[in-house]
Amino acid sequence: MYSEKEARELVIEAGHKLIENKLIARTWGNISARISDEEFVITPSGRGYDDLKPEDLVAVKIRDCSYQEGAKPSSEKKIHAAAYAERPDCNFIVHTHQFFASAVAANGRDLPFAPCAEYGLPGTDKLMNTFNKCVKSNPDAKSFLLEKHGAVLLGDSYEQAFELAEELEKNSEEEFRNRVPSMDVQKYDSLDVNKLIDEDTKYAMLVQDPYIMECCYAGQVLRPYLDDFAQIVGPDAKLCPNALMKIKWGLVGRNAALVRGVGAVCIGRDREDAEAVAMIMSKNCAAACYARNTKPLSVPDANLQRYIYLKKYSKLK
Numbered sequence: 001m002y003s004e005k006e007a008r009e010l011v012i013e014a015g016h017k018l019i020e021n022k023l024i025a026r027t028w029g030n031i032s033a034r035i036s037d038e039e040f041v042i043t044p045s046g047r048g049y050d051d052l053k054p055e056d057l058v059a060v061k062i063r064d065c066s067y068q069e070g071a072k073p074s075s076e077k078k079i080h081a082a083a084y085a086e087r088p089d090c091n092f093i094v095h096t097h098q099f100f101a102s103a104v105a106a107n108g109r110d111l112p113f114a115p116c117a118e119y120g121l122p123g124t125d126k127l128m129n130t131f132n133k134c135v136k137s138n139p140d141a142k143s144f145l146l147e148k149h150g151a152v153l154l155g156d157s158y159e160q161a162f163e164l165a166e167e168l169e170k171n172s173e174e175e176f177r178n179r180v181p182s183m184d185v186q187k188y189d190s191l192d193v194n195k196l197i198d199e200d201t202k203y204a205m206l207v208q209d210p211y212i213m214e215c216c217y218a219g220q221v222l223r224p225y226l227d228d229f230a231q232i233v234g235p236d237a238k239l240c241p242n243a244l245m246k247i248k249w250g251l252v253g254r255n256a257a258l259v260r261g262v263g264a265v266c267i268g269r270d271r272e273d274a275e276a277v278a279m280i281m282s283k284n285c286a287a288a289c290y291a292r293n294t295k296p297l298s299v300p301d302a303n304l305q306r307y308i309y310l311k312k313y314s315k316l317k
Helices: 004-020 077-086 099-107 125-137 158-179 210-218 227-232 244-250 271-291 299-316
Strands: 030-034 039-042 058-061 092-096 143-146 150-155 203-207 256-259 263-268
Touching: 004 030, 004 039, 004 092, 004 158, 030 077, 039 077, 058 077, 077 092, 077 125, 077 150, 092 158, 099 143, 099 150, 099 158, 099 271, 125 143, 143 158, 150 158, 158 271, 203 271, 210 256, 210 263, 210 271, 227 271, 227 299, 244 256, 256 271, 263 271
Parallel strands: none
Antiparallel strands: 030 039, 030 092, 039 058, 092 150, 143 150, 203 263, 256 263
């Protein structure tokens, strides 16, 4: 385990490294380090990693997830506490929403390189319980998938947690490519996204990667196969014809829409917002390609997560 000072410094360093390696973005994911047999420090809720300082982290009790008044710890503190309680040798935990690991977690299957915990809404006791059950059932595993959510890496050190994250992404990409055939690059229609900018939409961008185009050609509304899609994009993404007014209608209450034969239009309050939406859109399309006949998130779950995000986390950005 670490001294509290060292733990706080390593968690901050880890946040920067995760962003550099594109394993997390914005406020997604969370990081913690054990400081005693009874306590760990964890990133606060709803805060980006770029400007976090060691003193911003929150010390949380393993036994009951209690903490002193002040900044609130990550809503996923319960899965960190469950892992520390079950694994005395675990000293550093990274929870990511990395691209390929999230995509292959969409259908909730155990894979040879990582068991998968059954789905639970983020921050709930159900998610903690399903994750805890998965950890107990796989005593030799250190890399875990969370169905329709992301991944959790249980390292005995800061260094091992990163090695696990990188290895998991490599294995997940190989699994993804074995299941999803390569997609040919095609010539796509164009769209002037500047015509979508108005008082509410300050920035718009067009994304045309193979996963998005595959979903465009599927000819149907894109449902959420990952819960960060439901939160940040919306309860679904409409499929629109290439007509300005139709696209504007498709974006009502959502931050992205598919445009038939063109790609995905992603909008935001600024470039950073729109790029975050684009990343999520691409990842959810990849998950949809991989998951095949697996059911997406239920409509009530998707709507609930969108509501919570808009009311809480987007304001904390």
